[in-house]
Amino acid sequence: MIGQNIKDLKYSEQEIVKKRNAIRNKFMLKSENVSTGNIKCMSNQDIKILFDLYDEEFFKSYFRDNFKESITFSLSTRMTTAAGKTMYSRKIKLLEEIEKTYEIRMGIKFFFQYYKVERDKIVSGINTKDSLEAFQIVFEHELCHLIEFHLYSESSCKKRRFKTMVNDIFAHTEVHHQLPSQKEIISLDYGFKIGQNVCFARENKKYSGFIYKINKRATVMVKDKKGTYKDGEGNTYSKWYVNFEQLV
Ligand SMILES: [Zn+2]
Structure with missing residues (x-):
């Protein structure tokens, strides 16, 4: 698969749910920290595992085979509004060589605090059943930011292009979360x-x-x-x- 085609991937809702569940089950087997749907501990390595599983299931291993730029995965305990964040930077070097780097950062507190409030926890329009599912859906949102940054060097989840892509690939109907905040x-x-x-x-x-x-x-x-x-x-x-x- 070539770069431009990645944004045109489209799955039915049924396929998406099946893929998301397959990733969940494989992830719980591979992760050293997460073995149930209730996240109690996580490491940067876990996000890398999740990323590779998404690449395989949803992106036909596009990232493994074609993406040579560097991606960092991190967890933050200081994020208070967004539950995930994707950053992109370009360094222009001598001889016009451009070095692009990406980082996906997840606000881990939102998932640790998932059970502190009893009400529906809707993420991107999906009513999540546990903190692992919420984590996956926030991560899916960030993956779409990564694709936009990769293809267009800019990304905004407020714009139509993003909303179409996130709906086609992951069946998200919204671009925000209703996870319990510290407040x-x-x-x-x-x-x-x-x-x-x-x-x-x-x-x-x-x-x-x-x-x-x-x-x-x-x-x-x-x-x-x-x-x-x-x-x-x-x-x-x-x-x-x-x-x-x-x-x-
Ligand atoms: Zn966003």
């Missing part, structure tokens, strides 16, 4: 919501305000005449970062 888990654990009135103490003084943002800590806006933040009604506020345990 959702924290606010569920503590029962706090944005906009909620809260109190906290600092150096023996009590403050009250409202939750403006939720991250690892809550951002609380406290009415303060000397504050530098203003709302539409002219009230001024100071901004505080407070651990959830300290809020009441």
